[in-house]
Amino acid sequence: MTDGPTDLAPREAWHRYLDGRQTELTEETASTYHYRLKLFGEWCEDQGIETVDELNGWLFDQYESYRAGQDIASVTLHNEMETLKNFVEYLERIEAVNDDLAERVNVPHVPRDERSRETKLPTERALALIRHYRSSETLRGCRRHALLEVAWHTGARLGGLRALDLRDYDRDEQTIEFVHRPESETVLKNKGEGERVVALNERVCETISTYIQSDRYDEHDEHGRQPLFASRQGRPNPNTIRVWMYLATFPCIQGECPHGYDPDACEFRNHSKASQCPSSRAPHHIRTGSITWHCDRGVPREVTAERVNASQDVIDEYYDKSEKRDRMEKRRRPHLNKLNIE
Structure with missing residues (x-):
């Protein structure tokens, strides 16, 4: 004392x-x-x-x-x-x-x-992976596919993905809801201020619904809740979510290994070493790439901020990785007509 x-x-x-x-x-x-x-x-x-x-x-x-x-x-x-x-x-x-x-x-x-965090899942790689998952008879609607689609289209943090319940997905309304539930051990980064309903397009909903019907473990966590992304034991811990994302973003899923490894013998395929693949990406890298993609596609900054639960200033400083010329062409040039003198 x-x-x-x-x-x-x-x-x-x-x-x-x-x-x-x-x-x-x-x-x-x-x-x-x-x-x-x-x-x-x-x-x-x-x-x-x-x-x-x-x-x-x-x-x-x-x-x-x-x-x-x-x-x-x-x-x-x-x-x-x-x-x-x-x-x-x-x-x-x-x-x-x-x-x-x-x-x-x-x-x-x-x-x-x-x-700012430069490491991200580049848009071209993310879209190539998603297209491959969607077109594959064996991979379409698997857990890794659904996890990647939800993360990419919502820009959610790892904690938000882990906190999702089956009830938070509304197929009819085409939405997914992020809810702060500290009493049952799933918190959002910004707590109550992190709660939001995010709209999804039809193709993303098809992926989630297929996953629920064909690949989701019908399990409850220790609080009686049904995790959307469930493991055999119920709600996965944060590191398990990370590993699933590493596995979901292996480049050899939709093409040859850019590092010269044989996919059938590659040690990175082991869950414990998935993060060591030079091209695999963690949930935060997907979030960074997703926010950049939203900005590049011309989604208004205030809309992106609401979807991903981040301030506009934080998005500009840490997440929006657009090249300077891309920013000018895609976001500033359309406003030039407002500056006409004639």
Whole structure:
């Protein structure tokens, strides 16, 4: 038991910090912060730092140099130091450290184009895969096909895909609904503000309906709900969804392997190594590609923002990967007639 906030050990302090933010952070975000602060806490222990009262600008500079020397990406270092700065601001608030200590945490500048996530499933690959699934007698309507179609057409996050129930799909209305259900352990990133109904076109509905009729496991989760994307055990965990998406985006599904591997003998076909295929993509990469596709097809920014549950500013900065010339031709040139002087 500590005598006061200044006596808190770094490890105890960041646990208190994250415990206090449980109601506002999703499980995935809290896990990310936990990992970043765990790295800092372990480094402090290695340096013999016993209490937060010992923290100072020189130690923060040493830690930043230590992490930078581990050859991590510039955006990773930026994010880690930003989380550390927020943690130190918490320490200021509880009067565990001096009021101006957070200002001594340097958050390295990263250019906007480097902060954005460049890895995505390119439109041409996504559409080729979807067309192949649709035309294949053996693959049409399989779970991987349905998962890819829903992810691509809604731009949903992994958590949103996992949270979907069978009842959230309405064939007659051609919609799918994302609902925040924390009481039964499926939360949306933005909680209640992430709830939305997304319209689907006929071909996507055909895919989902075929999947439900022919390939979906008729299982319930531990809360009695019926997951749309079900495993034999009920609702899959997040990593299982990731693996399914990796498997769904293998390039050899609709063509030759671009990396020279024999698909019949390729080790990436193993579930545990699916993520190591250079061309397989995770749910977030599909989301990034999907949002870019929406923008390139001329879907209004406000409509895209509603469909994918992201602000227009965030879409512009992190997800819209259109080439500059494409942006001009597809989104700006049609407005030139508004600038006529005659």
